[in-house]
Amino acid sequence: MKIFKADFDCPPWFSSSAKKLIKRILDPNPLTRITVAEIIENEWFKKGYIPPRFERADVSLDDVDAIFNESRDSRNLVEQCEEGSAVPATMNAFELISTSQGLNLSSLFEKQMGLVKRETRFTSKCPANEIISKIEKTAMPMGFGVKKNNYKMKLLGEKTGRKGHLAVTTEIFQVAPSLFMVELRKSEGDTLEFHKFYNNLSTGLKDIVWTTTDRGKVEEKDGDPFVPNSPKSAFTPKSENSLKNSSKALICITEAIVPKEATSEQQKAKGRMHTKCL
Amino acid sequence: MCVYAYIYMVFFSLQFYDFGDKDEWFYYRLCIMNAVTVNEVEALYQLFKKLSSSLIDDGLIHKEELQLALFQTPYGENLFLDRVFYLFDEKKNGVIEFEEFIHTLDIFHPSAPIEDKIDFAFRLYDLRQTGFIEREEVKQMVVAILMESEMILSDDIIESIIDQTFADADADKDGRIDKEEWKTFVLQHPSLLKTMTLPHLKDITTLFPSFVYYTEVEEL
Numbered sequence: 001m002k003i004f005k006a007d008f009d010c011p012p013w014f015s016s017s018a019k020k021l022i023k024r025i026l027d028p029n030p031l032t033r034i035t036v037a038e039i040i041e042n043e044w045f046k047k048g049y050i051p052p053r054f055e056r057a058d059v060s061l062d063d064v065d066a067i068f069n070e071s072r073d074s075r076n077l078v079e080q081c082e083e084g085s086a087v088p089a090t091m092n093a094f095e096l097i098s099t100s101q102g103l104n105l106s107s108l109f110e111k112q113m114g115l116v117k118r119e120t121r122f123t124s125k126c127p128a129n130e131i132i133s134k135i136e137k138t139a140m141p142m143g144f145g146v147k148k149n150n151y152k153m154k155l156l157g158e159k160t161g162r163k164g165h166l167a168v169t170t171e172i173f174q175v176a177p178s179l180f181m182v183e184l185r186k187s188e189g190d191t192l193e194f195h196k197f198y199n200n201l202s203t204g205l206k207d208i209v210w211t212t213t214d215r216g217k218v219e220e221k222d223g224d225p226f227v228p229n230s231p232k233s234a235f236t237p238k239s240e241n242s243l244k245n246s247s248k249a250l251i252c253i254t255e256a257i258v259p260k261e262a263t264s265e266q267q268k269a270k271g272r273m274h275t276k277c278l
Numbered sequence: 279m280c281v282y283a284y285i286y287m288v289f290f291s292l293q294f295y296d297f298g299d300k301d302e303w304f305y306y307r308l309c310i311m312n313a314v315t316v317n318e319v320e321a322l323y324q325l326f327k328k329l330s331s332s333l334i335d336d337g338l339i340h341k342e343e344l345q346l347a348l349f350q351t352p353y354g355e356n357l358f359l360d361r362v363f364y365l366f367d368e369k370k371n372g373v374i375e376f377e378e379f380i381h382t383l384d385i386f387h388p389s390a391p392i393e394d395k396i397d398f399a400f401r402l403y404d405l406r407q408t409g410f411i412e413r414e415e416v417k418q419m420v421v422a423i424l425m426e427s428e429m430i431l432s433d434d435i436i437e438s439i440i441d442q443t444f445a446d447a448d449a450d451k452d453g454r455i456d457k458e459e460w461k462t463f464v465l466q467h468p469s470l471l472k473t474m475t476l477p478h479l480k481d482i483t484t485l486f487p488s489f490v491y492y493t494e495v496e497e498l
Contacts, residue, residue: 093443094403097419098473100426101348102358103402105386108329108347109478123429176435 004028017044088128088151091173091181099181119185120198126208128172128180135170135182138204142197144168154187157197162190166197179210321482322383326376339366339374357422361402386476395474400460410454416440 002008006028010019021044027033039045099121101107124131128151135153136146145156157166166189173181184201186194202209329347330339341363342352348359366374366382385394401407405415420436431439447455447463455463464470 090442092446092467093416093420093439094447094470095467096439097358097403097423098470100356100358100423102356102360102362102426103473104348105362105383105473106476106478108325109476109482123427176431176439179431179435 015044021045088172088174088180091175095173096175096181118191118194119183121181121183122202122205123175123179123181123210124208125178125180125210127178128174131172131180131182131208134205134208135201138201142200144197157189157193161193163193164189166190166193168194168197317483318479319380322380323376325482326379330374330376337376339379341372344374356426357405357419358402358426361405365398365401383476383479386474387479388475388477389480390475392471395471396461396464397457399464399471399474400457410456411460412454413440413444416443416455 003026006023006026008026010022014022021034021039021042024034025039034042040051097103126134132148132151132153135155136148139146139155143158145158147154147156151172153170155168155170159165167187169185169187171183171185173183175181184198326339327337329343330337332343332346333352334340334343341359344363344366345354345356345359346352349356363374364370366378368378368381369375382398384390385398400411403411403415403419405418406412417436417440420440424431424436444453444455446466447459449459449462450456
């Protein structure tokens with residue numbers, strides 16, 4: 001082809017210095033071809049040339065990119081932004097309602113194909129700042145970098161998994177005064193690894209998750225404002241039998257359970273799955 | 279819908295049980311009516327078959343079968359399941375047929391128009407189908423979700439959650455949310471439509487690959 005042999009002609013109105021420069025640019029041999037630095041020094045090029053000035057941006061785009069563009073995979077760790085400058089987003093009634101299993105039709109596909117959910121959630125009564133720092137403290141030793149933006153966090157796995165690095169987005173919503181819902185979503189990487197990660201993470205988060213554990217730990221609350229008419233009652237955990245652990249489930253979402261002397265009749269009448277499994 | 283679509287629907291119902299023949303004409307018709315391709319229709323049918331035969335093998339999805347699919351148990355009451363089933367069952371004959379299944383599932387496709395999703399969500403939450411989402415309906419739904427997630431909150435807290443929501447959504451302060459207010463509200467809070475999109479629908483043919491193999495029809 002002509003270009004490989006540098007077989008071209010410049011139009012006659014080109015100046016000779018322009019022709020010379022173009023010849024050096026269109027050099028098929030990369031070793032002898034002119035470099036950009038040399039082009040900038042070229043006489044013809046320099047005539048009337050104003051070099052562009054690049055303003056140094058004050059804002060680091062890493063925060064913005066990481067939090068708001070979940071498909072990007074940026075590595076830099078960023079500093080924490082000022083705490084207490086904002087409150088967690090409030091979950092309105094409809095957002096709460098949309099967490100229902102009856103409205104989550106993706107389980108039609110997931111159950112059929114053995115796929116697993118890409119998100120999970122738990123509730124907590126600890127202050128939102130405490131939740132954030134607890135998640136951070138638990139995730140970092142597991143090999144995850146943490147980026148924070150108000151009440152949204154991105155956890156980036158340092159190890160490469162089956163489908164690249166695992167990235168998890170965490171968001172905290174306020175459901176009611178001092179009741180928060182924490183949502184964890186896989187944004188990149190393998191879903192099974194996300195499950196393993198959450199399994200490990202939730203053991204570390206036991207203190208902040210509002211629930212009773214499988215081991216039958218009893219939580220005592222004094223004058224719990226969340227439970228009407230119960231000033232100082234100890235809450236008995238649900239029996240082992242009522243917690244169904246399906247063999248197919250990889251993770252069970254821990255639930256906020258405040259049983260009020262639930263009898264077996266009540267439980268039967270409710271007839272619900274007591275564990276939501278992914 | 280245009281006249282052709284109605285004609286096709288008639289043919290469709292007549293040929294429902296001939297689904298086993300790889301009837302090209304049949305598939306093309308479904309595609310004209312819905313935002314799905316031929317291979318997707320095949321794949322969705324396989325899903326439908328699985329769901330509709332889980333308890334009663336009659337080629338129809340009963341409420342218990344939908345409940346089983348979503349809750350892993352056919353027992354129990356759930357307000358939202360009732361609503362979803364009600365909207366899928368367009369003919370209101372107590373069962374979901376394949377045609378109704380595809381037609382409604384279509385709204386959940388990532389490429390479906392957002393107006394359809396907004397409208398479906400509105401009808402979902404308008405429990406008594408009055409054309410408005412009344413405050414009592416919202417309360418009923420909040421109580422239902424708290425029961426489902428086994429969270430007990432005091433009535434004051436429930437009221438305050440609803441107060442805040444209505445302060446946001448009920449522009450004319452008449453104690454109920456009309457279609458327009460809902461539309462505005464949803465566009466301000468896009469996460470409300472999260473449940474209205476099923477990304478799996480996009481790659482459903484990869485979820486059911488054996489059926490793509492058997493399909494002789496080219497993708498439109």
